Amino acid sequence: MRGSGRTFFGHPWGLATLFGTEMWERFSWYGLRAILYTFMVASPVRQGLGLSPETAQAVVGVYGALIYLVALPGGWVADRILGARRSVFWGGFVIMLGHISMAIPVTTPAFVWLGLLLIIAGTGLLKPNISVMVGRLYSEDEDGRRDAGFSLFYLGINLGAFFAPIVVGWLATGDRWHLGFSAAAVGMALGLIQYVWGRRALRGVGERPGLRLSPAERRRFGRLAGLAAAVVVVALALWAASGTLTVDRLTIAITVVILVVPVVYFSYIMMGGHDLSQEERDRMKAYIWLFVAAAIFWMIYDLAPSKLLAFAADHTDLSLFGIRIQPATTQSFNPLLIMIFVPVFAALWVKLGTRVSTPQKFGFALVMVGLSFVVMAVAAGLAESGRVSVWWLVLVYAIQVFGELSLSPVGLSVTTKLAPEAFKAQMLGVWFIAVSVGDAVGGQTGRLGAVLSEPAYYLVLALMAIVAGLALFMFARRLRVLMAEHYHAEALPSSIR
Known part of the structure; x- marks a missing residue:
């Protein structure tokens, strides 16, 4: 138009x-x-x-x-x-x-x-x-x-x-x-x-x-929305009246709710009476693997505005090419690197074509984001004796961008490909639930600081991502069969979301 x-x-x-x-x-x-x-x-x-x-x-x-x-x-x-x-x-x-x-x-x-x-x-x-x-x-x-x-x-x-x-x-x-x-x-x-x-x-x-919506549907929606809002308000009021409501506990409760959403949704699809064909069931089984992989990726990747920002403020020499910068400025490294490397990765995926499957791309992304936190563990270890160069963070973000450009561009594409016919429209939003789950869980990982040193914290998350990535590589052939993936995946432009 x-x-x-x-x-x-x-x-x-x-x-x-x-x-x-x-x-x-x-x-x-x-x-x-x-x-x-x-x-x-x-x-x-x-x-x-x-x-x-x-x-x-x-x-x-x-x-x-x-x-x-x-x-x-x-x-x-x-x-x-x-x-x-x-x-x-x-x-x-x-x-x-x-x-x-x-x-x-x-x-x-x-x-x-x-x-x-x-x-x-x-x-x-x-x-x-x-x-x-x-x-x-x-x-x-x-x-x-x-x-x-x-x-x-x-x-x-x-x-x-x-x-x-x-x-x-x-x-x-x-x-x-x-x-x-x-x-x-x-x-x-x-x-x-x-x-x-x-x-x-x-x-x-x-x-x-x-x-x-028809007028009747509008009225029904209004009643349900009002009822849901009232339930939430009353529940929070009762919690506050008990004297146990805190910001910290509220974040835990919200995280639990977010974790329940995909469990209920996938259970509804797989166990409900939706007349799914065997091929559709197989594709959904493969998609659940990819969903979990994506959630683990975002769990680490989206620690940039919290854990990595804190490291920039407390442990780095904020000087770039001799110019003093603010801790917040380090958050600009990621979009800059994305703009630089998008054309490179787009050309790479076109050249590789079907030789690299979606599970392998997801596996590579997880290994990359895991390796970025191995680098963070080294930087955190060095920071115990004094501030380190901000270039450590540049390296971390560069490695993470390599991972994002391997996972993010194909996320929505593979979601629409693997969705059962009865859930095509709904499944477009499921990809964002993976980001939501990853962000919520990632936020809670800060509690590990009570039992782990700073380097150990990064290594634990790195190990989780790398093991998950290697598991995808190991089962890539099986997943590709379940997905019936025999097509040329277009390299779509990556959004920073």
Whole structure:
């Protein structure tokens, strides 16, 4: 679908609108993420929350986990109630309110928790639906242009992710946390302005829900949503009244709930009466292996804004090419390396073709992320006698990016390929549940610090990932048979999520 006579690098002008909106939304998300952990562990004297490192890591993990978990209901709301276009607008508006709430310089943490909840809810509406709108800018016979359009779109994601930690980290210097949060709010506001300003170029894309709820279904949904919200509020109120509710325990409870979600979902698919063929059952068995592998990968990979950020702040000499940088700036290494290596890996997978199977790619990713933490263990050991060079973190992020570019681009593709016919649409969101599980569990691994030294902590997680990766290599042939994988997997552009 062409937005107008104007084009954006040869693409519909509507792509420019969505490119800018997503770039600024990712600026706000990665900007906040780059200082959230350090803000939470900073003492109240330094205007922080004064949480323990273990609790702060758990909060950051659960926050990231919920961001990906709410993509499922967010997509449903767009399909059945609001439509993609309004979902993106209201999602961005709620995200902006969340950042504004966090930017209010008051001593009570209530505005911080409210802000995080608003950002989670808003991202659930915006994130899954803006990608859908990118795809709908093109007609069904424009596969090549659509893929190229998504490549440009993902460039916007990485640009926002690269600049955000630098800008927000600099503004937050000297314990000016709320000024950093303000920059994230401004970023989302700029994205909304561009979205509204360029809405005509979208030419009706995402304007209506795909399958709008009937009035009776709306009433039923309203009652169920209200009941669910009431149950959660009452449960939290009773827990608080008991005097045992703490932030730390709440993160554990949320992690348990997130872990239950995929168990229940896969049990429902495999044991429910859905008339699955034997081939569909075999493919789902293979997919569960890949799901667990992906969760282990994200468990380590998404420790960047907590554990690795803390290492940057406490144990590294923050000097890069003779220039002093902020701890938050180290969060820009990942998107920069992704932009550098995406073309390399895309060409590599095309050249290798079907000689490398999906299980082998996942296995390689796990080994890479495991090796990155072997490097971290060495760096942590050296840091016991003084600060180490920030180049250790550059090396760690480079190894991890090699892993991500082996796993992330094929994740959604293999999910749609292996999904039973009756669950094709639903399974698109399952990939994000793997990220959610990994983030939640990763957040809880900080508790290992009570019984393990810093180097041992990294080695334990490294061993887990490497063993899982080697297991995938060992069973790759069997998994490939279950998957009936005899196709050429296209090397899709990688998103930084």
